[in-house]
Amino acid sequence: MWPLTALLLLVPSSGQAATLEKPILSLHPPWTTIFKGERVTLRCDGYHPLLLELRPISTLWYLGHLLLPSHKKSIEVQTPGVYRCQTRGAPVSDPIHLSVSNDWLILQVPYAAVFEGEPLVLRCRGWYDKPVYKLHYYHEGRAVRYFHASANYSVPQARAGDSGRYQCSGTMRLPVESAPMFSAKVAVTVQELFPAPVLTVTGRAEARGGVAVRCETRLHPHRRDTPLQFAFYKYSRPVRRFDWGAEYTVPEPEVDELESYWCEAATATRSVRKRSPWLQLAGRGSALPSASSTAQAPRAAALAPGGQPLSFRKPPVSRSAPSVTSVPNATSPGLQGPAGRAPTARPPACALPAPSEPPAGALKPDVDLLLQEMQLLKGLLSRVVLELKEPPAFPEPRATLQTPAPRFAASPGAPETTAVES
Known part of the structure; x- marks a missing residue:
């Protein structure tokens, strides 16, 4: 016990x-x-x-x-x-x-599922194993193979295109040769071993530099033990030939050319071999780590900082006498520029921030600065009006005609820029 x-x-x-x-x-x-x-x-x-x-x-x-x-x-x-x-x-x-079946002729197919790359064997069999002559095999109604006597139809490496409905026909001697007989149609399905791979970016390879990409696919559950090998290409040039690794590191100098890469997955015997599409990136740098996208933020802030006060460019002002270049409609004969040049009017120019809503706390400082600028312009205009009402006396004529010192003339140099700070 x-x-x-x-x-x-x-x-x-x-x-x-x-x-x-x-x-x-x-x-x-x-x-x-x-x-x-x-x-x-x-x-x-x-x-x-x-x-x-x-x-x-x-x-x-x-x-x-x-x-x-x-x-x-x-x-x-x-x-x-x-x-x-x-x-x-x-x-x-x-x-x-x-x-x-009770027919004279039957078409026999395997009971187990046939996967890509595996052999597919069909057998046309006569009643009580009688020999079949003038044997034809048909795929979707089209003759694909002819044999003089009984033989199996074999596909060494089946593909998805080999799926469909098969049929066979032939003659038998009963005891004399019969007319052509046809078997019933039988459906055959070739299972997909694995779908076409997809090349994706997994991140940056900090140790070696560059960007790591992966060739991703999945095996059928009934063939999940099948070993696969992977190869990587840039355009039509292989950058890594078939081996067991599904990842590859793109060198740093070629990171900007990621969209020119693709990969290939295959069985060890190469009976099934499938390639991926070109590497697809949603946007420039979107598939890369966030370091590339965050580097753009300071640049954007420098171009349009939020809450930055308005800045004005003002025309140059003479220290000895008020300049008349700020008055665009001055027509007095006593206010002619040198060599008959008309005075150039330069209205104040301002640079506005980017078209975005300003912060709540930045609205009041902008209004105060604008008021200060208006007060300054008002004082300048008042001085110009007084100068127009009481023009100064011209100097005594001399023997040589010379242009007076640039008291009332516009300076030919670049206008002076004054920045208003808060």
Whole structure:
């Protein structure tokens, strides 16, 4: 008799049962269509724990929604329908659709899913394995292969374009050669192993410099153990050939040319090979770390600081006598400039901040400064009006005609700029 401790070791814990994967249901021979009267074997491979009595736990078999009486790991069947199996603590397996035909000619396809890069084999079979002559295979109604006698149609490395409806036709000697016979159409689906990769920016590589990019894709859950290799390109030039790493560091001098990069993912045998689109950036520098975007903020603040007081450019003012260059409509003959040049009027100019709403606390200082400027302009205009009413006497004429000292003339130099500070 077994000791109690040994018996307890045979009972799976609840945590172990909760993580069990679904069992794998297989078909032997591996064809989903058989002739009437033939039998095939179904096998359920999964976790089979033992009871305390050390007897194998029962395997549950389903035909549609009907529970079959057998509890063995393998059963023989000849009834068409959808079969599933289940073991203790595990979910139900994936289904197998079994078809039974009474035709002279059938097209047999694999029961298991076919993935990209894997071989696809189709078999055109005659009744009781009679030889088939003048054999044609059709894909979506188009003849794709011809054989003189019975042979399988094989695609060494299937692609998504190989999916579709297949059919075969041929003749048999019963005992003389018959007319061409056609099988029923069978749908075949080639599963995608992994989608086309996408090249994305993951961040800056501080240690080596530059920007790190990653070639991202995902394997089908049923083929998640398939190893993939990755290559990286700049335009049509490979910058790193195929290896197991999915990341690549773009050198710092080439960071501005990120949009010229793309990557490629492939299986180790290169049976499946897919390339990504060009690296897409939402905006200039948007895919890079925030350091590049924050560097623009001080520059914007220097161009348009919030709450900065208004600044005015005023015309030059002579220290000895008021300048008349600020009066645009001066027509008095005693106010002519040198060499008949008309006085140039330069109205005050101001530089406004960027068109954004000023802060609440910056409105009052701007108004006060504007009032001060208006008072200053008022004083200047008053002095100019007084000068127009009482023009000074001109100097005595001399032997040589010379232009007087630039008392009333506009200075030909650049106007003096006075900044008003708060």
